[in-house]
Amino acid sequence: MDPLAYLDPRSGRTWPLDIPRWCGDGQEPLLLTDLPGIAPDQVERGTRSLWRYRAALPPLAGEPITMGEGCTPLVARQFGGATALLKCEWFMPTGSFKDRGASVMLSLLRAQGVEAVLEDSSGNGGAAIAAYAAAGGMRAKIMVPASTSPAKTVQSRASGAEIELVPGSRQDCADAALREATSTFYASHNWHPFFLQGTKTLAYELWEDLGFRAPDNVIVPCGAGSNVLGCSIGFSELLRAGQIDRLPRIFAAQPANCAPIAREFLELDAVPPQPTIAEGTAIAQPIRLRECIGVLRLTQGGAVMLSEAEIGQACLGLARSGIYVEPTCAQAAAAFGKLLKLGTINPDETTVVVLTGSGLKATPRIAELLGLPL
16 A cells, blocks of 8 residues: 555645645645545544544644534434434533544644644634634634624634734635745645545544444535545445445535635635625635535535525524524535425435534624524
């Protein structure tokens, strides 16, 4: 078997894994070459974190940076006239699924000798990188748009991260981070392939949750696509290992106001992005759009666009069943109902709806939905 390496999936070019990098020589987005997957007896069942799947991850010298991320509940709820299995990914140290990627990425980078990292994020990604850098004795700088609500950066500041406010749009902030990446290692949750190695543990966890079998369908809220790609990587490894006999269908849920992946998949004309209540998925220019479309086609899944009203109704509907999540991830539940009505998925199939962030992250948005003043 060839040694594990960084891979440009579009050209097939590879680079050695022992030298830290976050992109190809021409700033191409990278993945890793294939890993073989694991069997149930390789799960470290005494470990209560995603590191129970350490045998499926890139080799790590030393101990990981971990705070018990992963091992999130899988809760059955009636939604849209059928039962969905809600994967409660906000049961993480910083309140979102981003902890999976942050734990694995920063553990591997620290082992490579990286001591300081740069991230651009106004939300969950920045909070996760800041917290896991602090836990691992690393320095973190988070660049955010200057228009970002101060409340959204408090969590990162509290972890000790340096916050730089960048004038202009979210894209201006990303561009500024790319320029800064010449002097500080760019540990971007959108760019670094190690982050996807963390999000792939969601697939392994669902496999274990369901008695070491795959669900029929997985519906994820999608911005840059790290859960779409992570689920594809993880379930593909399990398929190669002979642990499942088919890939689950993967569906991406996006707000109609900003849905570049869904529009591309559905062959709809591109339109300028508009503000959305599902702000965590408002990524106008996802760098791995081609790869995300490939996953949706490979798994015979699809994409769903949700109106602002549909997202808001799903958020409050979940809350009134005891599930308090941010609107960003409530759109996955809205997509479940829509796919049922279309007949794309059937009520008797095993469908997982991935809920990625706590409602505590979006108090102003949810207050607006309830018509409450802050």
